[in-house]
Amino acid sequence: MGVSRAGRPSALPAQAEATARPAPTVHPTGPTDSPHQSRQDQRSAKARGNGDLKRGLRRAERALLTRPAPKSPRAQMKFLCTRAKGSTQAVAEQLGVSRSTVERYLSGTSRRPRKRLQAALGEETESQWQPQFMAQARQRAATTRGLVISCRAYFGFGPEGTSDTGRMRDISAAVSPAHADRILAAQQGGTTDDDLRKLVADALADAYFRVGGGGRAGLHVEFKDVEWLEIRL
Template sequence: MDDQQHARVSALLRHKPFDGLGREERTLFTRPTPKSAQARMKFLLTRAKGSTKAVAERLGVSRRTVERYRSGAAKTPQKRLQEALMQETESHRQPQVRAQARQRAGTSGGFVISCRAYFGFGPEGTSDAGRVRDLMVAVSPSHASAILAAQESGATDKDLHALVAEAIADAYFRQGGGRRASLEVQFADVEWLDIKF
């Protein structure tokens, strides 16, 4: 794969595994996420023990902006701040619920990964040649644990993509062992990817 193709594949893969995990975690929440900018700001301030400085740094705004949204003086954030508020609120929402689901996935439950992507592992002109496939596979707890550990340790999109690719390859393409155990699987051009606990 040349540099131009690699750059194109990297652009297509950007954030797909992280987004898939994030969407699934949001479905686990037992209480609704705050909707208004004021409610989200108050939530973040509660999590930061009232530190406007900490919240301002996380959101990339001034302390005065944090104060204005907390008091209700400002109500409609610009798009960048609105996205940052949503992302920060959801990433700090119900940590115990998230931790329990991650623990279950990493020890006994595993994941179910659904995706539409390019898979290939054989020469052109054969039935094993690369093509776009829709797959839904159950991934072992050991693979789920590795993916979650990598995400928590700050892995890059590329690192996480490699772990997801390996998990799918083991669960779907290398199943049964024998000659298939050493099968090299290509996983690229991810159109969508969902992960269920």
Template sequence: MTDDDVERAAKSHAKILDGFARAERALFTRPAPKSARAQMKFLRTQEKGSTKSLAERLGISRKTVQRYLSGASTKPNKRLQEALVQETESEWQPQVRAQARQRAASSGGLVISCRAYFGLGPEGTSDAGRVRDITVAVSPSHAAAIIAAREDGATESDLHDAVAEAVADAYFRQGGGGRAGLEVKFADVEWLNITF
């Protein structure tokens, strides 16, 4: 793998994870806390009341955590604000997210929309590689593989490969009908959205 391939895989992986994060946020039945103080309070409960472990989790001092909890500080810097939002949303309504993942893996599947380069066949044919906008319903078995890879902390290329296989099978191979052996190249992901 060249350096360019590694960089493209990292960008694709980030887009896949961002797609999952957006899909999970859409499932929330209540809005996540918005103010820095409310986010700190919520995250402190997740850390079983420990301001020390919360400070370590956010990469700030314990005194800074205490200032936000008391209301003495209200405007976090950009890095802290991003960390608060990310950590709060990753912990918010875990049962809702778990139920959606279970439903997707067992019966519902996922809908993946993306704009990426797909290469299928030799140049000069109708299947030649090009950038395509694709929206496809992914089978529950592929959804289960993608979700399991994400939860197991799969490498960038493994997660990318799982999504590529799911899109290729559902869109280009149509579940194996007639084009089962077709190899599909999936690269240069411009955007990717996932819906449960």
């Protein structure tokens, strides 16, 4: 409201009145968020972290590639069909889609896959790209070079080996070829995340926590809640 020369309030123009109003408060997380939703988000974040073991191994393999893998959905589909000796049914089963879906991408009728298919195309293409080169890299890691594993995760300990309490740690350790062989064989065999995590926990225990023997020789190490992980072949 304005004030006239006579001291009486006068109405502001509609535009000025709208400008004078304070801006509404914006809630970044949304006013309808509930504690139940927050717990769901936390569980989802934890699940994504724990799944980083397989993704970390795939990233390590991709870092060694000498040629970039196909990127477009059609090129990826063509590559997978070549690897499957022309069987569109085999590719459909790998990707979890119908045979007609594969054929639409091969012909160019479909070009923009949904997120699930896009992720499956990328993973299958990268896992089958330069197969001989990747087999040689895995063989070197399993026989002579081992792995380097860096991560931030929760590490807890059994009562028999140490008085240390469990906590989040940043760790980088060179894992022996024997452990690398078991980890890579499990990955190639399609093991579960839980079994793969146990193998990585045992490898890190030997390389980092059990070094020097003594009371730590029989130490049991718990490995979980992975925040980030990097593996180098």
